[in-house]
Amino acid sequence: MKEFKLPDVGEGLTEAEIVRWHVKVGDLVKVNQIIVEIETAKAVVELPCPFEGVVAALMADEGETVDVGRPIISVDDGTDAGPGPVSGVSGSDSERGAALNDDMVPSLPKEERQPVLVGYGVKMGTAKRRPRKPSPTGSAEPPARPSTEPSGEPSARSYAEPVARPSAEPVARPSAEPPTRSSAWKSEPVLTGTEAAVETIASPGRGAILAKPPVRKLARDLGVDLTALTGTGPQGSITRDDVHSAIDAPPAPATARAVRAGADEERIPVKGVRKATAQAMVTSAFTAPHVTEFLQVDVTETMDAVRRLRQLPDFAEVKVSPLLLVAKAVLVAARRYPMINAAWDEAAQEIVVKHYVNLGIAAATPRGLLVPNVKDAHALSLPDLARALGALAETARAGRTQPAEMAGGTITITNVGVFGVDAGTPILNPGESAILAFGQVRDMPWVVDGQIVPRKVCTLALSFDHRVVDGELGSLFLRDIGAMLQDPLRMLAWG
Amino acid sequence: MTADASHGEAPPEFVQLLTPEGERVQHPDYDIDLTPEEIRGLYRDLVLVRRVDLEAVALQRQGELGIWASLLGQEAAQIGSGRALTEADMAFPTYREHGVAWCRGVDPVNLLGLFRGVNHGGWDPAEHNFHLYTIVIGSQTLHAVGYAMGIQRDGADAATIVYFGDGATSQGDVNESFIWASVFNAPVVFFCQNNQWAISEPLEKQSRIPLYRRASGFGFPGVRVDGNDVFACLAVTRKALADARSGQGPMLIEAFTYRMGAHTTSDDPTRYRVAAELEAWKLKDPIERVRSYMFKNQIADQEFFDAIDAEADDLGRDVRKRCLALPDPEPLAIFDHVYAEPHRLMDEERAQFGAYLEGFEG
Structure with missing residues (x-):
């Protein structure tokens, strides 16, 4: 029986989601046969089986996020020995690598790891260290303070602080070799392996203090006692942020600090679509000055038109929703005001006016927010547009949207109404100049010919890039869409 | 932007001796006369290095290698140029030259050891005249020019060849090495495998002119060759090396090819390039055209192809077994x-x- 542990397929990944199993229990598998598809922060990849045999168990479900190093499948290969050490780099080697990285990667601005295309990210795996032999004196006591400690040193030094410091003598070097390069010893605090080891066992009472050398130096520079801190880094190691927050925050009463440290918080790693969405949103919000305008519209006639369209034979096979007519109205209005369907090219210092519309539809999918677009939507007939919108939604919901389908959008509609809300201030899809939020349609008291009557009403919210679109243009665009939804006949008149 | 800088366009100056359909064509400046035995040998090389590469990708996916840079699609450029070398010539690779390593007699398991993190290359560059893999982009061009200047001063009958990618042509080191090679008339062949993508950066974002034409600005000849045509790569590289050895100075060869896989196993090319491009290049596969040519000209029969496939599978298994058995250093x-x-x-x-x-x- 052999177990296959989830490998790190992308240099420094910690976990992956099981997307789809290609095999089931009882299947015969060969070496290098594709057994499972996984999604990491970087890519969807297929994993080939390292063994030949019969699948004995699948140890992770589809949709489950699995830590690197956890067994995901066991294969009966005829040997009855327990799970062998099958994983090379992802096993002991990577643990050793992790230990090295933790110790040796110099200061990184953040402790969160960044996915990288090349080179290793920061390892967050579990680093196992072999136990040390007892100290040469045979005593478990912390090593005696070196008697040569200069008198100028602060007396309140803790044992956890690095032993080596810019002192005049090579203090605390257990090996008896004379320093051959005394000038170097004088000018530089050098931690030899033995010293580092002494240091990690030198914290009385609570085991080793874990902190990278640059963090230790920072703590020393700022006068922070590492023994008083609780690390938030990997394996409880102390990070730069921990040191900084120890100074920034006044020493709060312990009770106050501990209030929310526990089980009623959940930490969700930012990755995949969520991460891409976050970056796109921040980029957009901080590069394009957004303006949002609102308009309440009586869409009773539009809802009636939707009902009548559904009865037409041309629309028998397709889904007709209010979104279809909103889309049509946006297309008609975009033709009347081409500047709204434009992009700001910062590098070229040009405004790119698109004479075609790739109409983006923001879709909530199991994998997060995606904005696929209908290519050349301006050229589609109404039934074709309905078909395209339907196909796009279905693909998005099935999680099969391809990058190409999300690229090249020129203007976007976000249908917030499906969530039962009236309006929002949508953020532009990067590279576009306008986005329309279509709120829920509901019965409202409305004044028609001096009488208050119940009507179907919805709110439209239009955000636009104020570098490209002036207030007047944005208002005209929004007003015309409103007018078309109030009286769909105008779509014909202006279309 | 000129048309021939865009993806997949076969430019007019392209040296090609074997079309993607397996038709033998002539070229006025570069031709080659290969025996059936030599052609069978080239085919075997192509198939075996592809098999080793596939095994290495699988091993990475199984957690046995930290990373792997696949050569898929670039076999002809590497085997053609690698087989043009004489024993005395010295080659300076990037980290993707598994095919050239094969031609230089380096055990593939040594390559895997580097990517498994148990050696720093594991072969003796002096023994194989094949330098260790260089991870830094383009720096090996300087080493190669320096080595070539050494050959020049020794008066040896040899040349150097240095491999790099399209992305490396944007590096200072590469441009400096062009200048030195040109000024000192060094016996070096610059072999650029233009696989169209510098990780996710397409060529048209890196150059306004076809890469081979850069050479003229530095004062030495440049030629573009069909990088998926093993005959053309062999012929052009042979000529360039012979010129270099006979004191005619450096030459730039741009092998126009395509990276069929990811940049490395850590990369997901579907995020930045379209599937249609990949499909178009599949039709220009470097192995299929040789196979087709051999079939049509009765240079090999089905038995031969089956035997090579079996040999490839044995090699794959052997490489896997010995990779897993590599000792920790x-x-x-x-x-x-x-x-x-x-x-x-x-x-x-x-x-x-x-x-x-x-x-x-x-």
Whole structure:
């Protein structure tokens, strides 16, 4: 029986989601046969089986996020020995690598790891260290303070602080070799392996203090006692942020600090679509000055038109929703005001006016927010547009949207109404100049010919890039869409 | 933007001797006369290096290698140029030249050891005249020019060849090496595998002109060759090396090819390039055209192809087995090759590190 542990397929990944199993229990598998598809922060990849045999168990479900190093499948290969050490780099080697990285990667601005295309990210795996032999004196006591400690040193030094410091003598070097390069010893605090080891066992009472050398130096520079801190880094190691927050925050009463440290918080790693969405949103919000305008519209006639369209034979096979007519109205209005369907090219210092519309539809999918677009939507007939919108939604919901389908959008509609809300201030899809939020349609008291009557009403919210679109243009665009939804006949008149 | 800088366009100056359909064509400046035995040998090389590459990708996916840079699609450029080398010529690779390593007699398992993190290359560059893989982009071009200048001063009958990618042509090192090679008329062949993508950066974002034409600005000839045509790569590289050896100076060869896989196993090319491009290049596969040519001209029969496939599978299994059996390196070995000769500081550090390791239980 052999177990296959989830490998790190992308240099420094910690976990992956099981997307789809290609095999089931009882299947015969060969070496290098594709057994499972996984999604990491970087890519969807297929994993080939390292063994030949019969699948004995699948140890992770589809949709489950699995830590690197956890067994995901066991294969009966005829040997009855327990799970062998099958994983090379992802096993002991990577643990050793992790230990090295933790110790040796110099200061990184953040402790969160960044996915990288090349080179290793920061390892967050579990680093196992072999136990040390007892100290040469045979005593478990912390090593005696070196008697040569200069008198100028602060007396309140803790044992956890690095032993080596810019002192005049090579203090605390257990090996008896004379320093051959005394000038170097004088000018530089050098931690030899033995010293580092002494240091990690030198914290009385609570085991080793874990902190990278640059963090230790920072703590020393700022006068922070590492023994008083609780690390938030990997394996409880102390990070730069921990040191900084120890100074920034006044020493709060312990009770106050501990209030929310526990089980009623959940930490969700930012990755995949969520991460891409976050970056796109921040980029957009901080590069394009957004303006949002609102308009309440009586869409009773539009809802009636939707009902009548559904009865037409041309629309028998397709889904007709209010979104279809909103889309049509946006297309008609975009033709009347081409500047709204434009992009700001910062590098070229040009405004790119698109004479075609790739109409983006923001879709909530199991994998997060995606904005696929209908290519050349301006050229589609109404039934074709309905078909395209339907196909796009279905693909998005099935999680099969391809990058190409999300690229090249020129203007976007976000249908917030499906969530039962009236309006929002949508953020532009990067590279576009306008986005329309279509709120829920509901019965409202409305004044028609001096009488208050119940009507179907919805709110439209239009955000636009104020570098490209002036207030007047944005208002005209929004007003015309409103007018078309109030009286769909105008779509014909202006279309 | 000129048309021939865009993806997949076959430019007019393209040296091609074997079309994607397996038709033999002539070229006025470059031709080659290969025996059936030589053609069978080239085919075998192509198939075997592809098989080793596939096995390595699988091993990475199984957690046995930290990373792997696949050569898929670039076999002809590497085998064609690699087989053009004489024993005395010296090759300077990037980290993707598995096919050239094969031609230089380097055991593929040594390549895997590097990517498994148990060696730093594992072969003796002097023994194979094949330098260690260079991870830094383009720096090996300087090493190659320096080596070529050494050959020049020794008066040896040899040349150097240096491999790099399209992305490397944007590096300062590469441009500096062009200048030195040109000014000193060094016996070096610059072999650029233009696989169209510098990780996710397409060629048209890196150059306004076809890469081979850059050479003229530095003062030496440049030629573009169909990088998926093993005959053309062999013919052009042979000529360039012969010119270099006979004192005619450097030459730039741009092998126009395509990286069919990811940049490395850490990369997901579907995020930045369209599937249609990949499909178009599949039709220009470097192995299929040779196979088709051999079939049509009765240079080999089905039995031969089956035997090569079987040999490839055996090689794949063998490489896998020996890769998994690679021993972890001796920790103190890291001090061994820092200096060519015994060095006091190294001895001291070795002793200190040894004492540190001794301090562990078990």
